[in-house]
Amino acid sequence: MPVRELTPTDALAYRLLTSSAFGGSVDPDDPAASAPLSPGQTAVGIDSAALPGGAGGVLAAAARIRHDEISLGGGRVRCGGIAGLAVHPAHRGDGLFAELLAAVLARCDEESLPVSMLYPSTPEIYRRHGYQVVARVETLEVPLVDLQRLRSVPGRRTVPVTAASMPRVRALYEELTAGDNAMLRRQGPLFPDGLPGHGWEAVLLVGADGLDRGYASWTRRRGEGPGLEVHEVLGRDREDLRALLRVIGSWSTVTESVRLRVRTEDPVLDVLPGGGARPAGGTVPLVMMRVVDTAALLTARPAPAGSPARCGSRSRTTRSPQAPAVPRGSSTCTWPTGASAPSRSRRAGRHRRSRRPGRRPPLRASRARERSCSTSTRPRCCSSAAAPSPTPVGWDSAPRPTRPPKRCSTRCWPAPGRACSTRSEPAHPAPPRLTLRPLPRPTATPEHSTPWPSCTSSTER
Known part of the structure; x- marks a missing residue:
């Protein structure tokens, strides 16, 4: 098709x-x-x-x-x-x-x-x-009675938004939403200059020094339900948001409630007074996203020049925007001074050798701990000092000598002829072996028909 x-x-x-x-x-x-x-x-x-x-x-x-x-x-x-x-x-x-x-x-x-x-x-x-x-x-239904209780904010005044002041509103939107993720940048042919139309209205909040502090936009609705649909309430701080909500509360003479659209973790939620706000009926508008080109997406996301980062277990430095682009497939990781990075074939060869048919699989962690330090592939933890060889224990010989006084950090016993020297952890002495000696068999007497005492009670005796 x-x-x-x-x-x-x-x-x-x-x-x-x-x-x-x-x-x-x-x-x-x-x-x-x-x-x-x-x-x-x-x-x-x-x-x-x-x-x-x-x-x-x-x-x-x-x-x-x-x-x-x-x-x-x-x-x-x-x-x-x-x-x-x-x-x-x-x-x-x-x-x-x-x-x-x-x-x-x-x-x-x-x-x-x-x-x-x-x-x-x-x-x-x-x-x-x-x-x-x-x-x-999300869309909340807010009773205007709650917004009427907001106190006035000194040093703030509101002016109507016209086609001449619309660029100031767009500049405020760009500035106040630049740090939020997945917010549309309202520029280009899809957002022409001038007022949006379709009943859209707004007021601009200006400070005492003439600085634009925020704005609120809405659309007047007719019929049943809330008579005002508020699209955005943006401000530089809590006082600006409170002043704009107070302006919206002035519609209480013609309608009882408004529908307020809020974003996830919208700052205006911290300023809404009272507990009368309720979720409006209907479906919740969701925003779904899918990555099409991961490399282009990461390139568009800036990072501070020279900021340290990590690439696996090696350190690297974030590339400056003025630095040449790194070709796709290459690595920006830098190895420490004095160390040479292994080639890609060597790094891949270690994995290929471990998966080669017929090769002995690697030891498990429990078996690896039981290996001798002399045959371990990890850093050697035993010195070359000779340890006394254990004396064979016979039937009547002396108790077996204790183990070496130290054990290595890998918690494995040293190989014969070597003693641990990197860890001063005393080993618990082994309990002495009991010496078993045969007891002499007693001679049978008339009082004892058997060589061993009988198992009768004292009353029977």
Whole structure:
């Protein structure tokens, strides 16, 4: 089943497919329905006519790849955002989802997008293809009565956000979220200049010195439920967040509660007053991510120049951004002064020799401890001082002499003719061997019919 890149003539077929999968309606006679897709993204799909029983002019499956940038470890990395992935009901169950997603990941690799990210409706089907949940965006329902209790913050004032002040809001977002992971960098053709539209409003918080301190954005909703949906509340410190929440609390004259979107470990959670906030109903939006190119991802994540690091058991130094790139497959580890690094063939040869057919397997740990120091491959712990040879113990000989007074650090007995000298751990003397001597057999007498005493009691005697 061939996967091809969609053209502007496929815009109507793609919008009809996504409206059927995710809800909504599209009027084919509306000129906006046939308008090309937004720039900054790539759309791919599978034609229904290429499948058995398919129809022309219909897409069996399609998806969009957004060319985004996200923050990661203090740096920025390009990201392929998967959006609008849908399969036509007539072609579901034929394996089109897996084939389309594999083509999407291959396209991300071709376009140098080392990370793929999406907001799934069903996480399980994406875990099979390597995606994992990295964050979640929760929505809280906050009663405005709690926000009214917040005290005013001196030295702060709010101004409305217009098209002229929108660059200041974007600059604040870039500054305040630069240290967070997996946050979108709102730049490029997917985020045009000017106000976002669709009822979006915001206020800008300014300090007494004229410095922009933060902002809050929301959308007014109609109908039942919370009448205000708050998108973001960002500030430089707790006082800034408190001042912005107090502004949101001023909506209590027209609505009773608001829906507040918060991130994982959002600082605004430490400022919310009272205990009236509750999780809003509905599904929890998850953020899933998959690494497409590990080398490119690690290259995009900066590290302080000259910072020490470890590579296995050897030390290395982090490469400076001005240093030339290290070719793929080579190592940046440096061996200590005076030591020569073994060749790759020598390092690999040790493993090959241990797995060679017919070769004796290595000793286990328990057997290795029982080996003599003289035959051990570890650093020798015994000196060459001769130890007295033990005297054979006979039937009537003297007790056996004690063991050597020291034992080596490997806790193994020294070989014959050697004595341990590196560890001053006294050995416990062995108990003397008992000397067995035969007792003389008594002569039989009339009083004792047997040579040994009888086993009768004293009363019977």
